[in-house]
Amino acid sequence: MNTSAIFRSALSDAAASVDAVIDRLLPEPTGPEAPLFEAMRYAVLGPGKRMRPFFVLTGARMFGVKEQSALRVAAAVEFVHAYSLVHDDLPAMDDDDVRRGRPTVHRRFDEATAILAGDALQTLAFEVLADTDTHWDPQVRCDLVRDLAAAAGGRGMVGGQMLDLRAAEENFDIGAVARLERLKTGALIAFSCSAGAVLGNAGSQVRAALAAYAHDLGFAFQIADDLLDAEGSEAETGKRVGKDAGAGKATVVALLGVEAARQHAVMLANQAVAHLDGLGSGADPFRAAARFVVERRS
Template identity: 50%
Template sequence: MYDFSADSADCARAIEAGLSDYLTGARLSGPGPAADRVVAAMRHGALEGGKRLRPLLVRQAAAIFSLPKPAALSTGLAVEMVHCYSLVHDDLPAMDDDDLRRGRPTVHKAFDEATAILAGDALLTHAFALLSDPLCHPEAEVRIRLVSELALGSGAGGMVGGQMRDIEGEKGGFSPGEISIMQSMKTGALIRASVRMGAILGGADPRALSALTAYAEAAGRAFQLADDILDVTATPETMGKATGKDAEAGKQTLVSTLGLEGARKVLNDTVTEAIQALRTFGPKADGLRATARYFASREK
């Protein structure tokens, strides 16, 4: 029987160890020596915290095709580094202006704004270096597909574009449909990429990849909706960061549009949709099913 707690904890340990090993001056240097201060800021932004859910999705999707866990590690590290870069930049004064992340000072508070920008830039850049390395996958064609998938999920039509839409929505307002589009890009696109990258690593055929994409898109919506609910219901101590910021900024979310109970109903329906997309995979997809359920039940 699949044990979500054990698998997620094991994945988090593997990602923490992998990041700690990779984010060093020796590993990041070339053609010149990596600057110590930016390496320290990268480590501050990436280590000691986080649930590592996106690498877990990579691992779980790859497991459907019987790919061993170590074979998904480099791809999981790359996805997590992109996620961490986005948090470093989101916390900046020009963006969400947060002082705390995972219960610790954000990178721009622990260092300074310029260093935080450069640390985020470097995390993003080196993520693609990981994917291009033959240690990630022996076949160049697979590595190219992984690079393309992560670029699409994190770029102007994905995470970055969703953040831009979010900023625009603070000024002009959103319809419920526009909220969904924004959230599917800002949060959902990297979750979608994580699942698809795991499937690509495992050699999924087009039909399997399509089913897993449907799962990932629903799971991404569920994750963001749960996040919006927690912004209303959780305390800063529980979350390790400020809460209530959406309402304070006048930001429209499905919670503000539908109310708390309405949003919870949509969340449960969305998790059901995600799980139904996995019906052809049998027990091998139990990990992905458990993660979708976790999205709906998490408390931080």
């Protein structure tokens, strides 16, 4: 089995493990709130790579963290990621009808239910992190809550989405686009990569190395997404393509061209891996993830 196949197998195993925990943590669709709970489950339990949970689990293994703790944090990250996709697909945002090869939540249900499902998924993430089942140490739980809130909020993912809305209307240069993509995509990836170190009370030097890795990888990940939007098909990606060009949105691909953007993504991935020097073989899954990010077709 080649390196790519080994990584995909590891990613699939991680997805299966975290999906089982997600299924237990999500409310069952019963009672008068049943449509809300059904929409929440539809949003999270559909097909997906589970890259962010994979990063959480990989980091946790590096520092000997109990699997239950790591899986709960991984589930919380996926709740936030799923909420962001539900809201991103709304008519007021990207107005998408298809996500991961299925109707988006507001198309499968309705806009109001989609908004509420996203809200409920976001708050459930913090409920999970704050629970004693996630970690015995209240300081660790507080650190996780603080870090995820910062990554997901106005100075992180949500701020990046605001910039993304402006990118179709304003002349962003490469610096502005880099900031947009590091916030919109990179902030949550950065939390995912460092969460294991927080759970394991790792030293500041290790946390800094993982943060630097995630900083570059998150940007590479978003450029790869932009390349798929420019070159991919809906069959490959499971969502509408050509959106950015159609909206006149500033992206790295639009500013540099396809080939230069691809080279930039590879450079960022290599740079990300270089930050892991000295972390040993335990960081090999992070290294493999960097290669996967720039080579993926979905």
